[in-house]
Amino acid sequence: MSAAWTRRHLLGLEELSADEIRTVLDTAASFKEVSTRSIKKVPALRGKVVVNMFVEPSTRTKSSFTLAAMRLSADVLDFTPSTSSLSKGETLVDTAKNIEAMGIDFVVIRHPASGAPHMLSKVLRASVVNAGDGAHEHPTQGLLDIFTMREVKKRIEGLKVAIVGDLSYSRVARSNIWGLLKLGAEVIACGPSTLVPAAFKELGVRVSYNLDEIIGEVDVINLLRIQMERQKSNMFPSIREYARFFQINEERLKRAKPDVMIMHPGPMNRGVEISPEVADGERSVILKQVENGLAVRMAVLYLCSGAKEIPAAEESHADAGDQRR
Amino acid sequence: MPDPKTLLDQPAIEKALARMTTEILARNASRSRLAVVGIHTRGVVLAKRIHESLQEKCGASIPFGTLDITLYRDDFDTHGAKATVRATDIPFHLDGKDVILVDDVLFTGRTTRAALTELVDFGRPSTIQLAVLVDRGHRELPIQPDYVGARLDTHRGDSIRVRLAETDPAEEVVVIEGKSTS
Numbered sequence: 001m002s003a004a005w006t007r008r009h010l011l012g013l014e015e016l017s018a019d020e021i022r023t024v025l026d027t028a029a030s031f032k033e034v035s036t037r038s039i040k041k042v043p044a045l046r047g048k049v050v051v052n053m054f055v056e057p058s059t060r061t062k063s064s065f066t067l068a069a070m071r072l073s074a075d076v077l078d079f080t081p082s083t084s085s086l087s088k089g090e091t092l093v094d095t096a097k098n099i100e101a102m103g104i105d106f107v108v109i110r111h112p113a114s115g116a117p118h119m120l121s122k123v124l125r126a127s128v129v130n131a132g133d134g135a136h137e138h139p140t141q142g143l144l145d146i147f148t149m150r151e152v153k154k155r156i157e158g159l160k161v162a163i164v165g166d167l168s169y170s171r172v173a174r175s176n177i178w179g180l181l182k183l184g185a186e187v188i189a190c191g192p193s194t195l196v197p198a199a200f201k202e203l204g205v206r207v208s209y210n211l212d213e214i215i216g217e218v219d220v221i222n223l224l225r226i227q228m229e230r231q232k233s234n235m236f237p238s239i240r241e242y243a244r245f246f247q248i249n250e251e252r253l254k255r256a257k258p259d260v261m262i263m264h265p266g267p268m269n270r271g272v273e274i275s276p277e278v279a280d281g282e283r284s285v286i287l288k289q290v291e292n293g294l295a296v297r298m299a300v301l302y303l304c305s306g307a308k309e310i311p312a313a314e315e316s317h318a319d320a321g322d323q324r325r
Numbered sequence: 326m327p328d329p330k331t332l333l334d335q336p337a338i339e340k341a342l343a344r345m346t347t348e349i350l351a352r353n354a355s356r357s358r359l360a361v362v363g364i365h366t367r368g369v370v371l372a373k374r375i376h377e378s379l380q381e382k383c384g385a386s387i388p389f390g391t392l393d394i395t396l397y398r399d400d401f402d403t404h405g406a407k408a409t410v411r412a413t414d415i416p417f418h419l420d421g422k423d424v425i426l427v428d429d430v431l432f433t434g435r436t437t438r439a440a441l442t443e444l445v446d447f448g449r450p451s452t453i454q455l456a457v458l459v460d461r462g463h464r465e466l467p468i469q470p471d472y473v474g475a476r477l478d479t480h481r482g483d484s485i486r487v488r489l490a491e492t493d494p495a496e497e498v499v500v501i502e503g504k505s506t507s
Binding site for chain 1: 393396397409410411413443447
């Protein structure tokens, strides 16, 4: 039986315990089945309202949260900053409090500032779910990546995972690292030295600037998007040179373990960090990640929704078969 | 707390299940339409036993599924989310089937209500028939069982525990008396 979940918010993987992470993964595994039903919907969150507050563009994460909420029968309100009062000078907290006053239960927030979800969680009664804050964390992406690794490899403990690409501004990398280390995996941060800060060593990961040196020993390669706009800031000489040293292509894969998993959180630059053959090849689990993201987000909404209302006394007989009413 | 009182022992449970199986076969002439679905946790254990003896007596394979009704509960707002959501698994088409829905204890009827709502999300069975090992009364909804192992006279505050060899150290049905409020 999974450990009890008592959190109202999901802000990051840094603050979760290994048991809490396992609870989300186990719950997500059960939720995966809902999407295979003829009626892909369960009534668990009927009457609850989820607000998608994406103060930074996003397509797949937002769609995934929206669909997750819908499959749990919650209502979804979309909050788009370009048409909202945030562009008229209102503070984030005021905007969120105004939306909360309409009677909402969840704020799913993506924000360019690290810590924005934490700030909201302190002033709102609603549950706050972090959908990416600055360069800090993207917890549901980290959870779905770990869920996918566990699904394919059947374990996390002892796995060797390389996170390759631009890690310095990557919230996906940070969430992955915190989650994977807690569950006992080994993590190698790999990329050009300008994009992989040595400070990552303090988190407990190995740092490598040479992909070819480490590719043979890893079970999972999680690729991060190279942000083309960063080339202007001279972080690496050229896209071509980056691809020469760090692109995962068929040639390079020959030196990898035959069952290595290739992951990418998207959106990917075909021909830069990954070659089209590998992206569409049999070792790529990129579409599986998208599918699992839905189940993980359903699990997160479900668990956070229940946490605020469990009276301590109710839990004691929760598993006695006849006590269900 | 008063000592638990045994209401059914292992042979009595076995006998009750055997009689229920016979009744199920008597009422369902069209064997090819039969399917068995258990409600987690102990309903699944009982359903497996019933399913096995039904297959034995029919000499044919009968579809089997499991239901976790956690996401369909009507007390979500007061009781909150349970951290454990077990998998619902209905690996066959429900349309046109005669579904034997199995649970251990029938009490208020709310679990059954949730299970019925969940089942019809999977398809449109021809019939759904309810089989329970123990009917302890005190219904809060208009739900009645079709097959009953034992009808027990209980107080509302009593706690009925079904223990089965597959999940528990002993096999028995016991009552732990609560405050006699009714």
